[in-house]
Structures are given as structure tokens and as C-alpha cells.
Amino acid sequence: MTTQQLINQIQKKKSFLCIGLDVDLNKIPQHLLTEEDPIFSFNKAIIDATHHLCVAYKPNTAFYEAYGLKGWKALEKTINYLNQNHPEIFTIADAKRGDIGNTSSMYAKAFFEDLAFDSITVAPYMGKDSVEPFLAFKNKHTILLALTSNAGAFDFQTKTLGSQELYKEVIKVSKTYKNSENLMYVVGATKAEYLADIRQLIPNQFLLVPGVGAQGGSLQEVCKYGMNSNVGLLINSSRGVIYASDKKDFAIAAAAKARELQQEMEIQLKLIV
Numbered sequence: 001m002t003t004q005q006l007i008n009q010i011q012k013k014k015s016f017l018c019i020g021l022d023v024d025l026n027k028i029p030q031h032l033l034t035e036e037d038p039i040f041s042f043n044k045a046i047i048d049a050t051h052h053l054c055v056a057y058k059p060n061t062a063f064y065e066a067y068g069l070k071g072w073k074a075l076e077k078t079i080n081y082l083n084q085n086h087p088e089i090f091t092i093a094d095a096k097r098g099d100i101g102n103t104s105s106m107y108a109k110a111f112f113e114d115l116a117f118d119s120i121t122v123a124p125y126m127g128k129d130s131v132e133p134f135l136a137f138k139n140k141h142t143i144l145l146a147l148t149s150n151a152g153a154f155d156f157q158t159k160t161l162g163s164q165e166l167y168k169e170v171i172k173v174s175k176t177y178k179n180s181e182n183l184m185y186v187v188g189a190t191k192a193e194y195l196a197d198i199r200q201l202i203p204n205q206f207l208l209v210p211g212v213g214a215q216g217g218s219l220q221e222v223c224k225y226g227m228n229s230n231v232g233l234l235i236n237s238s239r240g241v242i243y244a245s246d247k248k249d250f251a252i253a254a255a256a257k258a259r260e261l262q263q264e265m266e267i268q269l270k271l272i273v
């Protein structure tokens, strides 16, 4: 998917919501556990109930890898279901990969070609040759971890390297990579106060912002400091949406949560001049 197609979706749906599909079999409604593929059944119900309210879905691969082959099959069925039924929706494999060049090429093939995701999250720690194999794919997006939502982000990411913080160095150096136009960045909603500085460095790039909902980040604060004239934000909520209810009404409850977030986004969109 091109960035312009993503922007068009945001304008059409008046939403920049990304729903995280982080399926935990201990949290989904019990009646689904008797289904042949409870993970896919859960995801399908969530997608059917919410696709008109969001522009992206983000399965975190950990929640599928944890269930072995069955989990990976459910991930494959989920991405195929999205690509076949909602090709306009942006898909993110939250896999946080990155390795020496030839290994990164294989990760890129796995997620962009075999599973046909639009994007993948990548850790920047191994540098240029670990990121560029992902960037080589046309109309696919590499979402680099810049400033993450967790408390441990302060261990390294905000430490000063020379004259500036490490997360700023990651952003600056990554802009020099080949095909850097395919880059987006992860910035946690819990770090909204850093967004104004980040926007100085990357005024136009899209930011994936997890941390609204269960982690307590504020959608309004993120918009205040992080929005650009194309919106430039994909705000993710996973647990806050998909586990709104653990009863038979779970998909309806998820849609109600997603609707709340979408309506707040619609208000924020009106503030763009």
C-alpha cells in the first residue's frame, strides 16, 4: 500500500485508529475455545465488527508464536482474511525484527512476500545493513522503533550520545538510509511530550503510536504534539479495544470502544488547519 492510499483511508473514515490483534487464549470469551481455530475466530469477529472504524490492524507476532504452529497458522489466516476482504486496510506485523543483512532479507521476504503484510516493526540497534533489506521492498513500510512506550525506554533510548539522545540519533541516521521514504517510526503514546521535538526531525513521516488504552497514554496529547497536515499518526490500542468484554458480546463491545476512539479522532481531525 502506498502512503497516499493510507492518507486517503484516514480522510474517508475520519479515523487513524490501529487495532492491535494481540490474542491471548486466557482472555478471549470461553465459548470460542471449542472452535477449531479460536484465535482466528476471535480475530474474524473483531475485524468484522470494527473494520469501518479503523485504518490499520496490528497483530503482534509474539501472541501467535506463543501458540506454535497453530498460532502461526492463525496469523496467516488473519492476514489472508484482511487482504482478501479489506485490501484498503493497512496491516502491520509487529515483529520487531532486524539482523545481519542476509537474515533481515529473509525476515522481509517472510512478512512482505509470504504473509503479504504492508509493514513490519524493526529494531534499529544493528544499524543500516540490518534495516535496508526491509526498505528495498516497494510500497512496503518499515516501522523503526524510535522511542518506545515502556519504562525501559529510558535505559538507552533517551541517553545522550554525543550531543543528542539516542532516539534522535536513530531518527537522523535512518533518514540517510537507501529508500528511507519507506520508513515510519514507533513513538509511544506515553512519551507524547517528546513528539514536538520528533516532529522537528521528521515532519512528514508517519508515526505508529502504541500506548493509548491499557498503558494510559492520552490520544489528545499525542494529537496535540504529533499530528501533521496529513495526520501522520496511526494510534494503536490493543487490549483496550479487543478485551472490552470477555462475554458473548465481545465483538459489539470492541466496536463500541473503537467507535469512542474514532469519534475522538474525528474531533482531532477538525483541528488540522
Ligand SMILES: O=c1ccn([C@@H]2O[C@H](COP(=O)(O)O)[C@@H](O)[C@H]2O)c(=O)[nH]1
Pocket: 020, 022, 060, 094, 147, 148, 149, 150, 186, 187, 188, 210, 211, 212, 213, 214, 215, 236, 237, 238, 239, 240
Ligand atoms: O513502544 C511500543 C512498541 C510496541 N508496543 C506494542 O503495541 C501493543 C500495545 O498493546 P496495548 O494492549 O494497547 O497496550 C502491544 O502489541 C505492544 O507489544 C508497545 O506497546 N509499545
